Amino acid sequence: MSATLLEISIRRFAALASLTPAEANAIRGLCERTLAIAAREVIRDEGATPPLLYFLLDGWAMTSIGLSDGGRQILKAHLPGDVMGAPSAPFAEAVETITAVTACTVAPFTREALAQTFQAQPRLGWLFFLAAQQERAALMDRLTAAGQLGAHRNLALLLLQLHARLDRASGDDVEIPLTQQQIGDMLGLTPVHVNRVVRDLDREGLIRRAGRRYELVDLARLRAFVGLPARTLAPPVQAAADDSPAPTTLRAR
Amino acid sequence: MSATLLEISIRRFAALASLTPAEANAIRGLCERTLAIAAREVIRDEGATPPLLYFLLDGWAMTSIGLSDGGRQILKAHLPGDVMGAPSAPFAEAVETITAVTACTVAPFTREALAQTFQAQPRLGWLFFLAAQQERAALMDRLTAAGQLGAHRNLALLLLQLHARLDRASGDDVEIPLTQQQIGDMLGLTPVHVNRVVRDLDREGLIRRAGRRYELVDLARLRAFVGLPARTLAPPVQAAADDSPAPTTLRAR
DNA sequence: CGCAGCCTTGAAAAACTTCAAACGGTGTGG
DNA sequence: CCACACCGTTTGAAGTTTTTCAAGGCTGCG
Numbered sequence: 001m002s003a004t005l006l007e008i009s010i011r012r013f014a015a016l017a018s019l020t021p022a023e024a025n026a027i028r029g030l031c032e033r034t035l036a037i038a039a040r041e042v043i044r045d046e047g048a049t050p051p052l053l054y055f056l057l058d059g060w061a062m063t064s065i066g067l068s069d070g071g072r073q074i075l076k077a078h079l080p081g082d083v084m085g086a087p088s089a090p091f092a093e094a095v096e097t098i099t100a101v102t103a104c105t106v107a108p109f110t111r112e113a114l115a116q117t118f119q120a121q122p123r124l125g126w127l128f129f130l131a132a133q134q135e136r137a138a139l140m141d142r143l144t145a146a147g148q149l150g151a152h153r154n155l156a157l158l159l160l161q162l163h164a165r166l167d168r169a170s171g172d173d174v175e176i177p178l179t180q181q182q183i184g185d186m187l188g189l190t191p192v193h194v195n196r197v198v199r200d201l202d203r204e205g206l207i208r209r210a211g212r213r214y215e216l217v218d219l220a221r222l223r224a225f226v227g228l229p230a231r232t233l234a235p236p237v238q239a240a241a242d243d244s245p246a247p248t249t250l251r252a253r
Numbered sequence: 254m255s256a257t258l259l260e261i262s263i264r265r266f267a268a269l270a271s272l273t274p275a276e277a278n279a280i281r282g283l284c285e286r287t288l289a290i291a292a293r294e295v296i297r298d299e300g301a302t303p304p305l306l307y308f309l310l311d312g313w314a315m316t317s318i319g320l321s322d323g324g325r326q327i328l329k330a331h332l333p334g335d336v337m338g339a340p341s342a343p344f345a346e347a348v349e350t351i352t353a354v355t356a357c358t359v360a361p362f363t364r365e366a367l368a369q370t371f372q373a374q375p376r377l378g379w380l381f382f383l384a385a386q387q388e389r390a391a392l393m394d395r396l397t398a399a400g401q402l403g404a405h406r407n408l409a410l411l412l413l414q415l416h417a418r419l420d421r422a423s424g425d426d427v428e429i430p431l432t433q434q435q436i437g438d439m440l441g442l443t444p445v446h447v448n449r450v451v452r453d454l455d456r457e458g459l460i461r462r463a464g465r466r467y468e469l470v471d472l473a474r475l476r477a478f479v480g481l482p483a484r485t486l487a488p489p490v491q492a493a494a495d496d497s498p499a500p501t502t503l504r505a506r
Numbered sequence: 507c508g509c510a511g512c513c514t515t516g517a518a519a520a521a522c523t524t525c526a527a528a529c530g531g532t533g534t535g536g
Numbered sequence: 537c538c539a540c541a542c543c544g545t546t547t548g549a550a551g552t553t554t555t556t557c558a559a560g561g562c563t564g565c566g
Contacts, residue, residue, distance in 0.1 A: 016343060050487075065397045068480040073397035087390040090269060090383040092487045095390045118371075118379040125378045126371040130343040132385040137340040137348045139392040144318045144326035146399040147441025150521075179544060188400025190523055195546060227321040234303075234345045404554075432512065443555055448514060464513095 006031055009055050012081035016127050017236045023124045026117050031055055031107035043098040043106060044085060051088035051095075052108045056080055059104025060177055063087075063096045064185065074186040075139070077101070077178065079165055086132065089114070102177050134233075141228060146188055149226070151197045154187050156206065157226045163216055164230070172216045259284055262308050265334035269380050270489045276377045279370050284308055284360035296351040296359060297338060304341035304348075305361045309333055312357025313430055316340075316349045317438065327439040328392070330354070330431065332418055339385065342367070355430050387486075394481060399441055402479065404450045407440050409459065410479045416469055417483075425469045 009031070010024050019027075034057060037043055044052060046066060061078040063085075075096065078084050088094040089111045118125035138161070145154045163174050180198065181191040189197070201207045206222055208215040216222055223230065262284070263277050272280075287310065290296055297305060299319060314331040316338075328349065331337050341347040342364045371378035391414070398407045416427050433451065434444040442450070454460045459475055461468040469475055476483065 063393075065393060065481075067397070067401055071401040073393075073400045075393045075396060087386045087393060090387045090486055091390065092485045095484060096393065115376075115379050118382065119375045122372045122375040122378060123368075125375060125382065126368050129371065129378065129382050129385060132382060132389065133340045134343045136385065136389050136392060137344065139389060139396060140316075140318060140326075140328045140340060140349065143328060143392060143396050143399060144320070146396060147326045147438075148320055148324040181544075185400075191545085192524080192547090193522060195544095196522095199546085228318075231348060232345045233343055434512080444513085445515090445556080446554055449554095452514085 008081040013127050015233060016130050023121050026121045026124055030109040030113060034105055034107045037100040037104050039100055039103045041100045043100055044094060046094050046097045048094040051085060053086055054084040055107040056082045056084055057105040057107055060101035061104055062099055062101050065096055072185055151189055151193060153226050155197050156222050159214055160222055173213060175213050177212060261334040266380050268486060269383050276374050279374045279377055283362040283366060287358055287360045290353040290357050292353055292356045294353045296353055297347060299347050299350045301347040304338060306339055307337040308360040309335045309337055310358040310360055313354035314357055315352055315354050318349055325438055404442055404446060406479050408450050409475050412467055413475055426466060428466050430465060
C-alpha cells in the first residue's frame with residue numbers, strides 16, 4: 001500500500017502523542033492487507049462474526065445500525081485515518097454495518113492482532129484507548145444534539161464537526177459527499193426535512209451551499225448558534241526515548 | 254474501602270476476561286482513595302481541569318452535558334462498577350458533568366495513573382479498551398433510538414438496557430431511582446411527555462409500574478417492540494498463567 | 507401545617523413526518 | 537444522438553408527534 005495513505009492513519013494518533021518508530025511499525029503491521037472498495041459497497045454487515053476492524057486509508061465510509069422496520073441510523077461518517085468497527089470488538093457479532101460512501105481503501109485486521117499490539121506496545125494501547133474515548137465523546141455530543149437541539153442546530157453541529165475533521169486547505173469550504181438522505185439518517189430526520197433545514201440555514205446566511213459543497217461563512221456565529229463548546233485535545237506528549245519502563249508519566253501535566 | 258464493593262468493579266471486567274491477581278491488584282491500586290457523595294451532589298463539573306476518572310463503587314450516578322440555553326442531555330446512568338469520566342481523558346477540559354443520583358461512593362484516579370496501568374498490565378489495558386468500546390456501542394444504540402424510534406420504543410429500550418445491567422435477583426422488577434424529568438433528559442423528551450408514554454406502556458400491558466418500580470412483564474414482547482437486537486458479549490477468556498509475553502492469543506477463537 | 511418536589515392531566519402550538527408530485531442531472535440502451 | 541430511467545433535490549399540503557403552557561394533586565419533610 002502507499003506509504004502516504006498509511007501516514008494519514010498514523011498522523012491521527014500523533015494528535016494524541018508523537019509515535020516511536022516501533023509504534024509506527026506496529027500500526028503498519030496491522031495494515032498489512034488492504035482492500036479496494038467500490039462506492040456504496042457494504043464493507044462489513046452487522047451480525048458478521050467474528051467482527052473485524054478496519055483502518056480507513058482513503059475515501060469516505062459510514063457506520064450504521066439497521067432496524068427491523070427498515071430504518072437505519074448512521075452513527076458516524078468516517079474519514080481517512082479512522083479505525084472502523086472497533087465498537088464490535090467486545091461482542092460476539094458485529095454491532096454495526098460499515099458501508100463505503102465513496103470508493104475507498106481499507107485495511108482489515110483482527111481484534112486478536114490488536115490485542116497483541118496492546119501487549120507489544122502498551123503505550124500505543126493507551127493511545128487506542130484515548131482515541132476510543134474521543135469517539136465516545138463525539139457520540140455524546142451527537143446524542144446531545146439529537147435529544148436537545150432542534151433540526152437546525154443539529155445540522156449546524158454536524159457541519160461543524162465534519163469541518164473540524166477535514167483537512168481544509170481550501171478555506172472554510174467543505175465538500176461533503178453525503179446525500180441529504182444520508183444526512184437525514186445521521187440526524188434522525190427525513191430527507192425532506194433535511195432539505196428544508198439546509199435551505200433555511202442558507203437563507204439565514206449561516207452557511208452557503210452549492211450542491212454538496214458547504215461553506216461555513218461565520219464559524220463563530222455557527223458555534224454560538226449550536227451552543228455546544230468546541231472540544232480541544234490535551235497537548236500531545238513526546239515519545240519516550242526508549243522502550244524501557246518509562247519513569248516519566250506518559251502525559252505530563 | 255469495603256472489599257465487596259471493589260469486587261463489583263472487578264466483576265465488571267471479569268465479564269470480558271478473568272483477571273489475574275496482579276490485574277485485580279492494579280485495579281485496587283486505582284481505588285486507593287474513596288469519596289462518599291450525597292444524592293444530587295455534583296461529582297465533577299464539565300470544564301474541570303484536568304479531568305479525573307472515577308470508579309463508581311456504590312449507588313447511582315449520571316453523566317450529562319449541559320447546553321448554553323439551560324437544557325441538558327443525560328448520556329448514561331451509572332451503576333456500581335462503572336468507570337466514569339473516561340470520555341474526557343483525551344481532552345484538556347472535562348466534557349461531561351458527573352452527578353450523584355442517589356448517595357454514592359466513588360474512587361477518583363488520574364488519567365496518568367490509568368496510563369501507568371496500561372504499561373504495567375497491558376492485558377488489563379486491553380480490557381479497558383474493550384469496556385470503552387462496549388460503552389460506545391451502548392451510546393450507538395441510544396443514538397439509534399433517539400434518531401429512529403419514537404418516544405414509546407425509546408423508553409422501552411431504556412428500560413431493557415437498565416434491566417440488563419441490574420443484578421435482578423428480584424425477577425423482572427427493576428427499581429429505577431430516576432425522576433421522570435431525568436428520564437426525559439436521557440431520552441430527549443419533556444417530562445410531561447415521558448409521563449404520558451410511561452402510562453401508555455403501562456396501559457398497553459408492556460410494563461407494569463408503581464412509582465419508580467418498573468416490572469417488565471414480557472421481555473420478549475418488549476424486545477420485539479423495540480426492534481433492536483440484544484447485544485451479547487464474546488465469551489471471556491481465561492487469564493494467562495503467567496505474565497511472560499503470552500504465546501497464546503488473548504482471545505481464543 | 508406548609509412547602510417543595512414530583513407526578514398527572516388538558517388544551518393549544520410547534521416541530522417534524524408523510525404523501526404526492528415535479529425538476530434537473532447522469533448514465534444507459536436503442 | 538436521443539429517449540428513457542433513475543437518483544437526488546425541491547416544493548406544497550395535510551397529518552402526527554412532541555412541546556409548551558397551565559394548573560391541580562400527592563407525598564415527604566422541616
